Amino acid sequence: MITMEHVCKSYRIAKRNAGFGEACKAFFHRKYEVIQALDDVSFSIGDGEMVGYIGPNGAGKSSTIKILSGILTPDSGNVFVDGRIPYKNRIQHVREIGVVFGQRSQLWWDVPVIDSFELLKDIYSIPQFSYEQSLEELTELLNLGELLRSPARQLSLGQRMRCEIAASLLHRPRILFLDEPTIGLDAVSKLAVRDFILRQNRTHKTTVILTTHDMQDIEALASRILLIGKGKILMDGTLDDIKMGGDSIDETVAELYRSLDI
C-alpha cells in the first residue's frame, strides 16, 4: 500500500538576468525564487494496482516519484510505502522497489550490460538461483539476447530502455516506479515494453506507478489515472472519466489540461 498525505515539496532556485553585470550583482546579492512543486498532495494506491500518473510538463510527477522512491524528502506531509517511510528507511526501501527514469540510466556506461546486472545482483544481495531465474525470464520477455554483451553506451535508446527495465526488476521488487519508460521508443519497442509491464503486473501482482506523456501508454496500461497540475491532484479516476465524445485521447487530454488551466 502506498500513501501520500498532504505532501508539499518546494525548490529554492537562484535567479538572475542575462549579462556580465547581472552575474556580478548576483555574486554579491543572490536572488532566490521558491517553486512549489507539490502542494498538498494526497492519494493512496493499493497492492497490485497499475496507476497512470499524468499531468503537463512541470506538474510535479517526477518530484512525486522521487519522494516515493526515497531520493527526495518532502517539506511536510506523510509518505508510507508498505509501512516504510521511503526517505528514512532507504536501504530497506530500495530492496522492495524498482525504479526506471526514462531520462537517466542505472547501467554502468562502459561495461557490458551483463556486468551491470552482476553488480546489481551483489548490491541487492540476490541469491544466485533467484538471479539466474530472473535473468532468464527477463532476457526472454524483453528480448535482450545479444544486448547483454554490449556496453550500455553502444545501445540504441530503445535497446537501453529494455535493459533498464530488466535491471530494475532483477531483485523482483513488489513495486515498480516508471518515469516515462517509453520515451523515444519506436513502435515495436513501445508495444513490447507495454506488453511486458502488463504481464509483470498480472503475473507477479507488481504495483506499478507510471508517469508518461504518451496517452497510448495510459490507454494500454492504466486502470486508474491520477492527474496532477501545478502541484495539486486534480483528478483520481479512470480513462472513461477523462474521455468525452469521439475526440482522440491526445485531444481530449489537451482539452482537459486547458480547461483546468494547468
Ligand SMILES: Nc1ncnc2c1ncn2[C@@H]1O[C@H](COP(=O)(O)OP(=O)(O)OP(=O)(O)O)[C@@H](O)[C@H]1O
Ligand atoms: N531539482 C530541482 N530544482 C529546482 N526546481 C525543480 C527541481 N526539480 C523540479 N523542479 C521544478 O519543480 C516543478 C515540478 O517538476 P517535476 O520534474 O516534478 O515535473 P514533471 O511533472 O515531472 O514534469 P515533466 O513532465 O516535464 O517531466 C517544475 O516547476 C520544475 O521546474
